[in-house]
Amino acid sequence: MDAERTKVAELEANHRALSRELASSKAVELDKRRELVNASDEMEKMRMKHSREVMELEMEIQKRAREIRELTEELRLAKEDLERERETVSTLRATVSHQSTAHVTLNAQINALQAEKSALQTQLDAATSAVSQQTLDQVSANRRIAELEAEAREAEMVRRKLHNMVQELKGNIRVFCRVRPVLPHDLTSPPAGLRRSGSSSGNSPNPDEQEKGAVADIAFPDKRDHKEIVLASSSSSAMGNERKEVHNFSFDRVFEPESTQSDVFEEISLLAQSCVDGYNVCIFAYGQTGSGKSFTMEGGASEATMGMIPRAVSEVFRAAQALKSKGWEYKMEGQFLEIYNETINDLLGKGEFDKKKHEIKHDKTASSASTRVTDVNVMPLHTPREVTALLRLANSRRTVAATLMNERSSRSHSVFTLRISGSNEHTGERCEGSLNLVDLAGSERLNSSGAAGDKERLKETQNINRSLSALGDVIAALGEKGEKGEKHIPYRNSKLTYLLQNSLSGNSKTLMILNLSPLAAHLSESLTSLRFATKVNNTTIGTAKKQLRGSS
């Protein structure tokens, strides 16, 4: 029994162990079941996740496939671009290689230029230093120029003073005598003097001499200074004896028939200079008709025969031009008048006789005196050529007038006036001068008796007579004034002297050119003219002392 009981106990212990084992196996099975459920949940989750992932992967694949397509397209485009780029690159390579060649060339050029530049720089440096040296030289040269200009102006003032002194020493009134040559027509036509002049002089020429073209006995003994002229005449005494007379005259200068226009002008050119210096200059041509007054004053068209008017005007322009460098600027204007029967006619006016009444006005200021004539044309002059044109215009007027009024030109005075005003920008000086060139009426009318029957001629003769003797009186009075101080000068006695009042006084310089005919027939007129000129020559305004010898 015990064995049984032990067996039962053992069986019961076994049973209990087995129950316990069963219970724990059940618990394990439960756990396993739970684990299985969990695992299948897990699996389900994983499956779902997997299918989700598969879907996502498929989408991804599709996306990638799209992307691959896009990339493939891009690649294709890129390849095309690349191809193009390759082409561009190869073109660029060619360009680059070309440019590198050019670059090499340019580099060579740059090197050459740089070498040149550095050479030029060296030259520039040298030039700069030379320039700065020259600038210094220039500054000192400018200083020197300014000094020299000041010296030149000083010298110019001294020259003016000396020039004026020379002119004064020569005498402010001078007389030249010019004998014209015998002309071919003198030998073929009767001398003008024979046609109309009787002689009032006691020295009437021998009628035998008064044949066609007979030449007067004129000598020029002073071969050194050319100041003398000697005329020989023969006349019959009451007893019928032939009487020979010799007449000596002396002037500032005597010009023989061979003298040229330029010889005469040489002696006058200084006067032209004077009027640029601010003096009034008056040059008269005096003498009988046909003695060469117009030839002397106006002359011919050629260079050699040009007269004193164009020569003096050119000289004035030349002198004015020469003074430009010393700061002088000049303005010039011209007028050309004719005085006929004591009336003034403007030769630059519209018609040959302008019919206007012209009045002479003298304007006087403290420093200068000027004369103007109302209603006349005054032409501004800039070149000697304009003066030639002016002279031509005046001459054409005179020629028409001469034809209309029977040789009026020989019986009128013509007065060409060139007015000059100058100012000096450096010194502030101003000056006003004038050059009057006067062709006087034929002087033989003084003695003409043939005019008596002709009223018009008589009037002309009286007017010429009056104005020429008024001129002589004015010059004589000026001479007396020079010696004794204040004296009345009868300028108003004729239009000519009144017109020339300012040019026949004060700081004026006067030259009379006595023109003589070489013909024996004109001897009496020549002697009368020579006596008048001697009276003028005896007048000295200034310091000149003349050696005179009267007629013997």
Ligand SMILES: Nc1ncnc2c1ncn2[C@@H]1O[C@H](COP(=O)(O)OP(=O)(O)OP(=O)(O)O)[C@@H](O)[C@H]1O
């Ligand atoms: N020095 C000279 N040389 C050459 N010919 C001259 C000279 N002088 C005058 N003649 C000539 O003599 C002639 C008369 O001269 P011109 O006409 O100049 O005299 P004029 O005194 O002015 O006369 P008018 O009072 O009538 O005007 C002219 O033919 C002129 O060319």
